[in-house]
Amino acid sequence: MACARRRTLVALTTLLTVTAGLPGAPATAAPPPAAAPDRPAAERWTVDLAVRGGDDVNVAWRSGRLRLADPRPGARTRPAAAGGPVAEGILLVAPRALDRPATRVRARLAARTADGGGATAQVxxxxxxxxxxxxxxxEAVFDQPVTRVQARVVLTTRDAASEAAVTGLTLTADQVAATAAQPAAARTYRVYATRIGLVGGVTxxxxxxxxxxxFAALPTRRGLSPRDTGDYTVKxxxxxxxxxxxxxxxDVGPWNTRDDWWNPAAVRENWKDLPQGLPEAQAAYQNGYNGGRDQFGRTVRNPAGLDLADGTFWDGLRLRDNAWVDVTLLWTGGGARAVVxxxxxxxRTGASxxxxxxxxxxxxAHVPVQCYVxxxxxxxxxxxxxRWYRLVGGTYVSHAYLSSVYGGTVPRC
Known part of the structure; x- marks a missing residue:
């Protein structure tokens, strides 16, 4: 007798919040507190899951469900750099301008998955x-009040028999008072870089x-820029x-697709027992971590935590073979940015x-601007x-090729 396919209905409700600490209790009795002001009503909206092309990747809206257009793993249906044994697709929703700043969002995802399929909502x-x-x-947490929220849906299947379908996504944003965190310096680590190649493949x-x-690839979708943007740029x-x-x-890779190795354990997706800044693939290759295998069970054959496209590898860095490099995750820091x-x-080493x-x-690319000359x-x-801008690190670029500058005032050097 044929076994019925196992199906799972997912209803995901998430509370994303940042709260300030409470002062200590007074030593003497205090008068009853004044009534708290009414909190503004939550802003709630239903996400349009219809696929209209553009930034969407390998997804289709059919019969009231969002599915993979092609559920079979292959060169055009999986991240080029990862080469993992799964097909994936992403629906990127247009950003929503909020009526008021918010630091708390609740997301409810309705999905059907079976036989190795997966569906995830990200914000x-x-x-x-x-x-x-x-x-x-x-897992999402906003460190400061935000004025816009964007969502995306990620679908994965391991073969044509897998099911991954989303029928609805609702987001709710609340206005929550929070003290803005002072941005830290962008994080820099030394990791092993490999060359992507794979011309004609799809990222x-x-x-x-x-x-x-x-372009570059990191082994997580957390720092994946939408197509033709540099929202997440590495130096x-x-x-x-x-x-x-x-x-x-x-792109996503090499080896893994859920390893934001630059984040602390409290934030890191997987491999939370590894030191911050150590890619899982490096630990597997050098120390036999996870049995020497990646998240897909493949034997790790190099310690790479970063992949570089051919132009970046050959022309930008003038590398001739895979090598250790110093990589800065620029979005983890603050300051003004210019968009190339x-x-x-x-x-250039000077303003000419x-x-x-x-x-x-x-x-x-979004480059960190220090001052102008x-x-x-x-x-x-x-x-x-x-006008030329001096970048953090001492090199210079002409303003003539920069489309915009954001994130702060740029002083004269």
Missing amino acids: RGWRARGWTEWRDAT ANGHTVATRDH VCTTTGSRCEYAPVW GSGPLNL TTYASRGLAATH TGQRIAGTYRTTT
Whole structure:
């Protein structure tokens, strides 16, 4: 007798909150507290799950359900850098401007999964210093009040027999008073980098890999930029510091897809017993951690915690083989950012094209701006100007190729 397929109905309600500590109790009796003011009503909305192309990847809306357009693992249905034995798709919902700032969001996801299929709702919030990392609905926390909320739905299947379908997603945002956290310096670690290659493959955000492309991959979706954005940008440098590139994160991998190795244990998705900054693949390769295997059970054959597209690898860093590099996760810090609208853009040692290049800033990368100077007059993609920005680290880029600047005031050097 054929066995009935096991089905699971998921109803996920999440409370994302930041609260301030309470003062200690008084030594003497206090008068009854005044009545607390009414809290503004929660803002609630139902997410439109219809697929309209654009930033959506391998998903389709059919018969009232969001499904994978192609549930079979392959070169165009799984993250190019990970090469994991699953197909995946992402529905990226347009950001919603909130009626008032919020630090608490509740997400309710209705999904049907079976035979190895998976469905996850993720959210992020916008504050002055940029987007928060993406968080699974059961884990997300906003460190400051946010004025916009964006959601995405991630579907995965291990073969054509798997089921992963979403029928509804509702988000609720509350206004909660919270003290803004002072942004820390962006986190930097030394990790092993490999070259992606895979020209013609499709990245996790739907970008088709081109010859001598410029982007990076990290083994988690938490820092995955939507297509043609650099919301999550890394600065990757050779260990000597002689060459660097700013590159947007457009893919998921190598090896794992749920290893945000730069986060502390309280936040990290998996492998919470590993030291902060140590990728699971490195621990598996060097120390036999997890039996020397990745999350899919594959034997780890190199310690990579970062993948680089060919242009970043060969032209930005001028590497000739896989190597250890220093990588800075720029969204983990604060300060002003400039968006490279036209690149790859040379990182000069001074405010003129006569100065040596020390690397590149890829198109869409968000680069940390320290101050500005007057230098060579440049006629660029966006304007003709003598303004040059000095980036954190000491290199310079012309304002002529930058589409926007956000996150703070930029002083004169």
